[in-house]
Amino acid sequence: MTVTELARQLGEAIAADPIIEKYKAAKAAYESNAELRDALYEYETQRSILSDEYQKPDGERNEGLVALARERMEQLAKEIVAAEEYRDYTASEQEVNRLMQEVNNEIGSIVFGASSCTHDCSTCHAACASKQNDNDN
Numbered sequence: 001m002t003v004t005e006l007a008r009q010l011g012e013a014i015a016a017d018p019i020i021e022k023y024k025a026a027k028a029a030y031e032s033n034a035e036l037r038d039a040l041y042e043y044e045t046q047r048s049i050l051s052d053e054y055q056k057p058d059g060e061r062n063e064g065l066v067a068l069a070r071e072r073m074e075q076l077a078k079e080i081v082a083a084e085e086y087r088d089y090t091a092s093e094q095e096v097n098r099l100m101q102e103v104n105n106e107i108g109s110i111v112f113g114a115s116s117c118t119h120d121c122s123t124c125h126a127a128c129a130s131k132q133n134d135n136d137n
Contacts, residue, residue, distance in 0.1 A: 010103070019099050023092040030089035036080065043076040 014020060030036065050069045053061050080086050 014103065017099065019095045023096045026088040026092040030085045033083065033085045036083045036085055039076050039079050043073060043080065046073045
């Protein structure tokens with residue numbers, strides 16, 4: 001079996017992991033929430049307005065518009081983070097990132113013979129050799 005074939009099997013195993021399934025469900029709920037999508041779109045629009053104003057030289061900037069855009073962005077940010085779909089999606093996205101980091105660290109450790117230890121045990125998986133050594137002491 002080739003490395004590419006094994007990588008395909010690994011990809012299929014990762015795709016079937018409950019973390020990925022949870023992520024896909026959270027992403028679908030996030031993307032189907034029209035109110036959340038509208039709030040995110042408006043937030044980006046306000047951010048663009050703010051960016052445009054900040055690129056103007058002092059004296060040409062419309063400070064009233066800046067204040068209104070910032071205030072609206074704050075309101076929208078509160079609405080966005082209050083949405084259950086947003087919280088679920090971002091939490092599951094972080095879980096996927098941790099899983100992929102664990103997989104990459106494990107592969108790197110095997111391929112290069114050295115740990116890709118970040119010295120931050122919160123980023124490691126339960127079977128991490130460094131984490132197990134710390135627990136043994």
